[in-house]
Amino acid sequence: MKNILPGALRIFLGAAALGALISGSGAAFAADPIKIGVIAEAQAIAGASIPQAAQLAADEINAKGGVDGRKIEIISYDNHSSSADSVRAFQRAVNEDKVNAVIASYISEVVLALEPWASRLKTPFVTPGAASNEISKSVHADYAKNKYTFHGYLTSAALALSVCDAAKDLLVDKMHMKSAVIMSEDAAWTKPLDVGYEECLPKIGLKVLDHIRFSPDTTDFTPIFNKIEGAKPDVIITGISHVGVQPTVQWKNQQVPIPMFGISSQATNETFGKDSNQAAEGVLYQGVSGPGVAVTPKSVPFAEGFRNKYGNYPSYAGYTAYDEVYYIADAVKRAGSTDADKLVDALEKTDWEGTIGRVQFYGKDDPFTHSIKYGKGLITGLMLQWQDGKQIAVWPKDVAKTDVKFPSFIKLTTN
């Protein structure tokens, strides 16, 4: 199965290279396509949506005549969730396929490996799903060099804020919860997330009783849940992405009586219910979007369009990747060129209403340079809950469809 793809890709690459030769190196004709390289994890659910959503956006733009007559061409590469493969794909995308911009990966480690290559090869690069603070901090630290990287998803710091804002309304004000245990996987993106949690949870009135970081290859979560139960918190605040199905299923099978609330990337996927045999029931997770949730007028039509084309709803990184193609196209239009530096300038001025909210980037003087802005009227994120096998928005109020509900084994210690 696997060998068919690279074969086809090679033929395609050959054709592309030939095309580049014929059209003369560098000479941009008006009808030259705008090429966007998409590097993603084809086998992971979160990553698989990235090239699909990008293609959907490109098809829509092209159907309306493209950007000033230029079509958008998506060239996608499977990185097998590996940083090394991603770097090779990036080099090939820029050097051989002559892409104008790159959209890549939902894994922070991969994005951090690509960032210096975006600088070296001077190619605008946006990530649809990674969260580490370091991505935009590096842009701030050495702007002239790293300005090519844009962080098209919330930083871990913003994610922690989003979880705390939701926790305040749902858990503290409504359910009078007082204490929490943080449970997060050991990865680049959770380090700043945990710092954010530790800082904002006490502020909203949730005392942090314990903080458990575990290896992302953990398979048996019994000891972890035992330890958490021993601390007797009102809620477990999660920071998980590489794991998801396993802790959730074991949480249900062992009937851990404490609700889980926070970031659980795998829970954002529609297939999560099936993969976990509906153990997800009652799980609360932070997201930027959800099926049927009209964050903006564009959210629902995109999700439905995606489902019609690919048979399932997009992952969170699908939403952002879709928006990214649109605002890259918008930036090309405003810049009047695909020249990298001009494109970066135009991208910085992005003000685009996408599927997850209004996208703007923090400027040069902000510590999170080139990361999307968090806040009311921009992007706040959502809190969703798995209820009756469906993902239902429960926060913020203007999109919430119902109240928080828990399965019977959850014993709320406060009311």
Added chain:
Amino acid sequence: MIDGFAISALYALGATGFTLIFGVSGVLNLSHGAIMVAAAVAAWAAASILHVDTYSGALIGVGVALITAFATYFAVVKPIQDSRRIPNEEKEIFVLTGTLLWGIMIQELIAYFFTNNAKTVLPIVEGVVDILGVRTPRNEIFTAVVCCLVIALLWLLVNRTRTGKAVLAASMNPRGVTLLGLELTNIYIVVWAIYGVLAGIAGVLLGMFLGVSSYSVGPLTASAFSIVVLGGLGSVSGSLIAAFVVGYLETITAYLVSPAYRTIPALLLLVVVMYIRPQGLLGRR
């Protein structure tokens, strides 16, 4: 502690089949983890895509493991063993690489068709019971009981039936068995069948207990391998003891030290045993 027992029993079940194959036919099957994952994923797919009930799903899982085990034998191991072009002394290494590649192929196929997200099999028995104040999922007890039963059955099969005795004899002296007029290939087929069923049951139970993904393939093979090496290659009782040692060591580490370091002490123990007693705890070679 019950958690530790269930894990150990599961390890034991997985490792028994692995060691049996080695003992009888000298094959180190490095596609072991892939076969277990295939069983679990098949059980999951049967239940959630084809909507069969839990028992049939589990049976389908075991069936898939059996088929995969036979496929491993007939498509990978047997051609290498029968080949005249591969020198005898190199056959073991060929089998090793062959099964390793075969395992990777299965893993990639699973990832391709079912993504690399973890899957879990619906437990056959649901709910929890209190044992000495510890809330224990019934399924965990069920897992431990099934593992013990299957191992007991295996013991009966090997020690009390004619086929079993032939298998045992083949593991001691293959040439002697052929001299007695028994077809070695038939014995191999029996062993691979037993192996397939064992790996299948272990895989499905693992899917219920902890959940598996295509990523689990490597660690599963590695854990079976280290248990078998620790216990002594080819020794079934050695593997059983080693499985419990490793299972409890991991669980105790996870509870008392940190879940992040779970596998480290067991690997250190393996290194120590290799130094002091290279043939393993109950090894005979």
